[in-house]
Amino acid sequence: MKSDDGHSHLALGIDIGGTFTDFVAYDHASGCVRTLKVLSTPADPAQAVLAGVRDLPLRALAPHAGHTIVHGSTVATNALLERKGARTAFVTTRGIRDVLQIGRQTRRKLYDWFSGSVPALVSPELCLEVQERLDHHGQVLTPLEMQSLPTLLSVLRKSRVESVALSLLFSFVNPEHERRIGHYLRQAGFFVTLSHELIPEFREFERASTTVVNAYVSPTLNRYLGTLDRAFAGIAFHIMQSNGGRIQVAQARQEGVRSLLSGPAGGVVGAAYIGKLAGCSQLITFDMGGTSTDVAVVNGTLRVTSESVVGGMPIRVPMLDIHTVGAGGGSLARVDAGGALRVGPDSAGADPGPACYGRGGRTATVTDANAILGRVPSTGLLGGRLPLDLDAAHQAMAGLVRAWVPDSADPAVTHEEAALGIVQVINAEMERAIRVISVERGHDPGDYVLLSFGGAGGVHACELARALTIGRVLVPLSASTLSALGMLVADVFLDYVQTVMRSGDLPFEELERRFAPLVARAHDDLAIQKVPPQAQQIHCELDIRYRGQSFDLTVPFSPAFHAAFHEQHARRYGYRNEGADLEIVNLRVRAMGHVTPPRMEAQPLGRADSSDAVRETRRLILPSGPCPVPFFDRRALQPGHHLSGPAVIVQDDTTTLLLETDRACVDAWHNLLITIGEPCA
Numbered sequence: 080m081k082s083d084d085g086h087s088h089l090a091l092g093i094d095i096g097g098t099f100t101d102f103v104a105y106d107h108a109s110g111c112v113r114t115l116k117v118l119s120t121p122a123d124p125a126q127a128v129l130a131g132v133r134d135l136p137l138r139a140l141a142p143h144a145g146h147t148i149v150h151g152s153t154v155a156t157n158a159l160l161e162r163k164g165a166r167t168a169f170v171t172t173r174g175i176r177d178v179l180q181i182g183r184q185t186r187r188k189l190y191d192w193f194s195g196s197v198p199a200l201v202s203p204e205l206c207l208e209v210q211e212r213l214d215h216h217g218q219v220l221t222p223l224e225m226q227s228l229p230t231l232l233s234v235l236r237k238s239r240v241e242s243v244a245l246s247l248l249f250s251f252v253n254p255e256h257e258r259r260i261g262h263y264l265r266q267a268g269f270f271v272t273l274s275h276e277l278i279p280e281f282r283e284f285e286r287a288s289t290t291v292v293n294a295y296v297s298p299t300l301n302r303y304l305g306t307l308d309r310a311f312a313g314i315a316f317h318i319m320q321s322n323g324g325r326i327q328v329a330q331a332r333q334e335g336v337r338s339l340l341s342g343p344a345g346g347v348v349g350a351a352y353i354g355k356l357a358g359c360s361q362l363i364t365f366d367m368g369g370t371s372t373d374v375a376v377v378n379g380t381l382r383v384t385s386e387s388v389v390g391g392m393p394i395r396v397p398m399l400d401i402h403t404v405g406a407g408g409g410s411l412a413r414v415d416a417g418g419a420l421r422v423g424p425d426s427a428g429a430d431p432g433p434a435c436y437g438r439g440g441r442t443a444t445v446t447d448a449n450a451i452l453g454r455v456p457s458t459g460l461l462g463g464r465l466p467l468d469l470d471a472a473h474q475a476m477a478g479l480v481r482a483w484v485p486d487s488a489d490p491a492v493t494h495e496e497a498a499l500g501i502v503q504v505i506n507a508e509m510e511r512a513i514r515v516i517s518v519e520r521g522h523d524p525g526d527y528v529l530l531s532f533g534g535a536g537g538v539h540a541c542e543l544a545r546a547l548t549i550g551r552v553l554v555p556l557s558a559s560t561l562s563a564l565g566m567l568v569a570d571v572f573l574d575y576v577q578t579v580m581r582s583g584d585l586p587f588e589e590l591e592r593r594f595a596p597l598v599a600r601a602h603d604d605l606a607i608q609k610v611p612p613q614a615q616q617i618h619c620e621l622d623i624r625y626r627g628q629s630f631d632l633t634v635p636f637s638p639a640f641h642a643a644f645h646e647q648h649a650r651r652y653g654y655r656n657e658g659a660d661l662e663i664v665n666l667r668v669r670a671m672g673h674v675t676p677p678r679m680e681a682q683p684l685g686r687a688d689s690s691d692a693v694r695e696t697r698r699l700i701l702p703s704g705p706c707p708v709p710f711f712d713r714r715a716l717q718p719g720h721h722l723s724g725p726a727v728i729v730q731d732d733t734t735t736l737l738l739e740t741d742r743a744c745v746d747a748w749h750n751l752l753i754t755i756g757e758p759c760a
Contacts, residue, residue, distance in 0.1 A: 098369025197391030217253030324572020349565025583661025610672030
């Protein structure tokens with residue numbers, strides 16, 4: 080595809096991680112894909128993004144109507160997790176200013192008497208009230224006192240508030256009061272989030288929490304994206320959302336809460352895309368980066384939830400169902416007060432990073448452990464651009480050993496034994512994470528393929544699969560940059576919701592009438608996103624429950640929605656009651672704009688002999704002991720090649736470890752398909 084001026088269209092996916100920032104560039108004309116990894120710059124993430132764009136091995140990404148950038152960022156996530164967002168005030172109806180502090184009064188850890196609640200993002204003195212009141216039908220009980228707004232404005236300015244979260248009772252039914260206050264505050268120069276614009280549905284605490292999170296993180300994200308928007312002027316600039324779709328940067332700058340899990344979401348979308356090409360629809364995605372590990376289940380489709388919790392804060396906007404743990408290549412190892420070895424969740428990050436990076440790190444990390452065990456190429460990472468400092472890794476490990484057995488009369492723990500211990504501990508943490516999204520939700524891991532990606536994933540994937548009785552592991556050629564690739568294949572997704580609280584006997588035609596305004600808005604917004612009509616799809620859904628229940632299930636909107644609900648209820652909870660009254664809680668609309676993904680062609684399978692791809696043989700420390708292991712060059716492996724473990728497959732940006740009984744082949748898409756063998760006796 081070329082433009083009228085003869086230039087080919089470029090698509091660039093950018094994913095910021097805690098340690099590395101990843102780039103995938105795709106040229107639509109040639110079909111060429113190029114990747115790049117650079118160290119992240121946590122103090123100013125835009126520096127790494129702009130430096131990577133300059134360093135990409137392709138012609139300048141000059142302003143051009145055909146070019147596209149899709150970006151996933153941790154800026155909003157970090158602002159929330161590190162509590163470094165904007166100074167925010169919460170404004171609500173008089174009498175409910177304590178809703179954020181009260182929450183649901185549920186214990187986070189049921190049997191832990193000392194687990195306190197997560198502090199609210201807004202302090203009590205900045206939870207403010209206005210005189211107004213609506214009933215549950217949206218009728219005015221107490222008119223809005225507009226004359227009180229100057230006093231509210233004075234309090235906000237004296238408190239040096241930057242952002243305001245406005246969430247009034249029953250504004251999802253009648254938004255007029257909220258709209259008038261929001262207009263007044265925006266005219267005064269505040270960043271304002273209105274709950275009826277963001278999440279017009281019931282459950283007061285969750286709606287208030289989501290509105291506050293958006294107000295808290297969006298100003299920070301807005302400034303960051305503003306810098307990039309100016310740098311990328313003239314180029315179509317999109318942001319990855321947590322729901323697995325992309326939106327234009329203008330909307331993302333106002334609704335940062337929708338991009339809290341943008342990086343992990345890109346990884347799941349990319350994994351589903353690669354899995355589909357490889358003929359694997361049942362996937363457990365395993366994304367191990369430098370700072371964290373993200374896992375999810377894909378059953379042919381991506382599972383979306385509206386009941387997420389991020390940083391202890393309930394979030395009601397749709398997100399992919401992803402479970403995250405603080406376990407990555409940069410996770411720090413320590414010895415706790417009881418003398419037990421612990422790894423994570425604290426991370427060395429990008430600065431200084433693991434000790435073996437030679438950038439000043441002094442604490443042993445998972446990457447240091449793998450380097451000491453010989454599992455990392457001797458030439459270093461990033462194709463040699465990041466050489467290994469093994470002496471620094473050993474010094475860091477020596478410090479851990481001294482803390483572990485300071486006064487023992489027995490022979491000291493060797494560095495290799497300590498490194499194996501670190502790997503075992505971090506593997507156990509990641510195994511627990513996978514069990515949360517599989518076993519604890521009724522899925523047998525043995526029915527799935529473990530799709531491993533992220534810079535650190537390939538070293539641990541086979542050991543994890545064996546522990547979980549997963550028989551196959553798929554490692555894409557683009558494993559280290561799969562999240563950035565996922566952003567290029569992501570469609571435009573827009574989500575809408577409206578609480579209705581109506582009987583399940585409501586006629587189908589009446590429901591169609593109520594859906595009509597949401598559908599019309601979806602078509603208008605897709606046009607704003609520049610999605611042509613032929614690429615638009617609209618999906619309508621209903622949140623339904625048995626009358627008297629507290630929670631609901633989402634089913635497709637069709638004349639058979641009653642039967643669909645009963646069937647899903649039986650599948651989820653083990654029973655159905657077709658004689659019970661139903662209640663329709665919410666109407667949901669998902670608008671999709673299809674995007675043409677990068678073109679990937681299957682290659683013919685060749686001979687099985689892969690011996691020409693061996694670059695060296697080195698001593699490796701495996702759980703069974705030391706042994707000489709061949710190191711294969713991933714670039715030299717071709718479709719059809721077979722190889723047997725133990726072996727290490729090396730790329731510029733990641734490494735894959737096969738254990739003794741594992742077998743692997745290269746498929747037509749250059750993926751490594753690994754069969755996990757029985758453990759050695």
